[in-house]
Amino acid sequence: MAEEVKLIPQVTPELKPFFDAARHHQLAVQKCDNCGKLRFPPAPLCLACDSPRSSWVAVSGRGTVFSFTVMHRAYHPAFKAPYTLAVIELDEGVKITSNVVGIEPSRVKCGMAVEVMFDRLSDEVTLPRFRPAAG
Amino acid sequence: MSLKGKTAIAGLGITRMGKNYDHSSALGFAAEAISLALEDAGLKRSDLDGLLVTTGVSYQGLASFALQDSLRLTTRLLADVNAGGSSAGTALAMAAEAIATGTANVVACVFADAPLKPPAPGGKGGSAGDAYGVPRGLDSAYGAFGANWVYALLAQRHMYLYGTTQDQLGAIAIAERQWANRNPMAQFYKEPLTLEEYHASRWITEPLHLYDCCLVSNGGVCVIVTSAERARDLRKPPVYILGVGQGHHPGPTLDNLDTGIPIAKETAFRMAGIELKDVQVAELYDCYTITVLLSLEGYGFCKKGEGGPYAAATRLGHGGGIPINTGGGELSSYYMWGMTPVSEAIIQARGEGGERQSPKHDVVLASCQTRNLSTHSVVVMGTNP
Numbered sequence: 337m338a339e340e341v342k343l344i345p346q347v348t349p350e351l352k353p354f355f356d357a358a359r360h361h362q363l364a365v366q367k368c369d370n371c372g373k374l375r376f377p378p379a380p381l382c383l384a385c386d387s388p389r390s391s392w393v394a395v396s397g398r399g400t401v402f403s404f405t406v407m408h409r410a411y412h413p414a415f416k417a418p419y420t421l422a423v424i425e426l427d428e429g430v431k432i433t434s435n436v437v438g439i440e441p442s443r444v445k446c447g448m449a450v451e452v453m454f455d456r457l458s459d460e461v462t463l464p465r466f467r468p469a470a471g
Numbered sequence: 472m473s474l475k476g477k478t479a480i481a482g483l484g485i486t487r488m489g490k491n492y493d494h495s496s497a498l499g500f501a502a503e504a505i506s507l508a509l510e511d512a513g514l515k516r517s518d519l520d521g522l523l524v525t526t527g528v529s530y531q532g533l534a535s536f537a538l539q540d541s542l543r544l545t546t547r548l549l550a551d552v553n554a555g556g557s558s559a560g561t562a563l564a565m566a567a568e569a570i571a572t573g574t575a576n577v578v579a580c581v582f583a584d585a586p587l588k589p590p591a592p593g594g595k596g597g598s599a600g601d602a603y604g605v606p607r608g609l610d611s612a613y614g615a616f617g618a619n620w621v622y623a624l625l626a627q628r629h630m631y632l633y634g635t636t637q638d639q640l641g642a643i644a645i646a647e648r649q650w651a652n653r654n655p656m657a658q659f660y661k662e663p664l665t666l667e668e669y670h671a672s673r674w675i676t677e678p679l680h681l682y683d684c685c686l687v688s689n690g691g692v693c694v695i696v697t698s699a700e701r702a703r704d705l706r707k708p709p710v711y712i713l714g715v716g717q718g719h720h721p722g723p724t725l726d727n728l729d730t731g732i733p734i735a736k737e738t739a740f741r742m743a744g745i746e747l748k749d750v751q752v753a754e755l756y757d758c759y760t761i762t763v764l765l766s767l768e769g770y771g772f773c774k775k776g777e778g779g780p781y782a783a784a785t786r787l788g789h790g791g792g793i794p795i796n797t798g799g800g801e802l803s804s805y806y807m808w809g810m811t812p813v814s815e816a817i818i819q820a821r822g823e824g825g826e827r828q829s830p831k832h833d834v835v836l837a838s839c840q841t842r843n844l845s846t847h848s849v850v851v852m853g854t855n856p
């Protein structure tokens with residue numbers, strides 16, 4: 337069997353806390369130390385109060401599909417078309433771009449409930465993806 | 472200070488478009504487009520004292536420096552202009568501002584790209600625009616490459632919120648093709664498109680079919696801007712720059728389907744002293760059918776959420792309303808980023824549109840966008856200063 341090709345994202349300083357949490361099977365987003373507003377992807381200032389001070393906090397990993405697209409072409413050998421790219425709106429209100437897996441792309445719908453799962457790509461990188469919520 | 476009517480477009484140069492391998496790089500197409508625009512205007516290379524250059528995905532580096540060197544130009548204004556697909560409107564505004572303030576006198580704004588590579592000798596067919604499949608940070612880890620998927624998310628969300636249908640997106644693709652079938656420069660000049668063929672075309676990134684997505688083109692477009700006074704003495708009828716504006720919405724557009732258009736429109740229309748009802752021809756950036764639909768809503772041709780039924784009923788001027796994307800747009804004529812709407816707007820304003828010419832063309836809108844419609848530039852041009 338041919339070796340599986342992976343596309344392992346770069347762990348930038350900005351995203352290190354995200355990947356550190358994912359390695360421990362937690363989905364983390366940035367939280368403003370001043371007003372508590374959550375944000376993702378990471379940004380230097382809070383969009384609510386302009387504060388530069390922030391930390392990372394774990395969130396539930398539950399949410400709904402805000403919008404999605406079925407990719408019918410793979411631009412990289414790590415992906416096999418068709419696959420589902422989606423923006424997930426987490427229950428905490430933050431949106432994250434990810435995949436919806438464990439379901440035929442043709443059955444994915446906007447508004448459907450999903451939950452996070454963790455896909456280990458390397459010792460350093462585990463990637464959060466989403467699957468239909470249990471129950 | 473208002474720019475209204477102070478400057479005018481005096482020259483337009485458009486190379487052959489599509490699988491055109493006359494030059495090996497964007498710089499060659501840029502130089503050819505400049506030469507065509509000088510000829511069109513009746514100007515000489517030595518008349519140019521400004522050069523604003525935008526290259527597409529195929530050229531990395533400072534194209535304005537390389538082009539200035541190769542053309543041996545002495546200028547008072549020289550820069551690469553990169554606001555993505557929005558660059559053409561940005562460059563025209565910079566040119567008009569420079570001329571109106573005396574910084575430069577005759578400015579060439581040029582876009583060129585050469586993402587398509589010719590077939591290898593005896594080998595298989597050339598590339599099909601893979602250069603546009605660029606990775607995008609963390610998102611690429613999820614298989615997000617290029618721009619197609621971003622616009623697909625917008626289309627899906629629009630369908631979910633407003634009940635927009637695939638047929639309505641198809642109506643935009645077909646209407647543009649009908650315009651292209653009257654434009655000899657269009658890559659799809661000789662190929663009609665039916666709704667059946669639209670639905671049968673392969674998915675690129677669902678809900679976008681092949682024909683929801685723009686072409687990939689090798690080629691170049693140059694627009695020469697000068698003072699209104701000087702333009703009146705040149706070869707072609709002046710196309711006056713009446714208003715320019717930019718609007719940059721922080722996004723993500725997907726959140727509320729809000730765009731940069733209202734901000735850009737407000738600035739440009741105020742400068743031009745017009746309202747939407749005064750616009751007689753509109754050339755709207757159309758990298759995807761959904762881009763046209765959201766632009767129709769953004770400019771106020773219809774209410775937010777009603778772009779689908781509006782597009783299906785008016786068919787971009789074939790069935791009502793003003794003529795829109797009369798050259799066939801990026802979907803069916805050629806993909807020169809913002810220079811696609813800008814070049815066709817100039818052709819319409821001059822009355823050079825042949826079979827596709829709008830009978831009324833005193834006020835023409837060219838709309839350029841990028842980054843999910845969050846970044847926007849608008850040029851209002853017309854036949855009277």
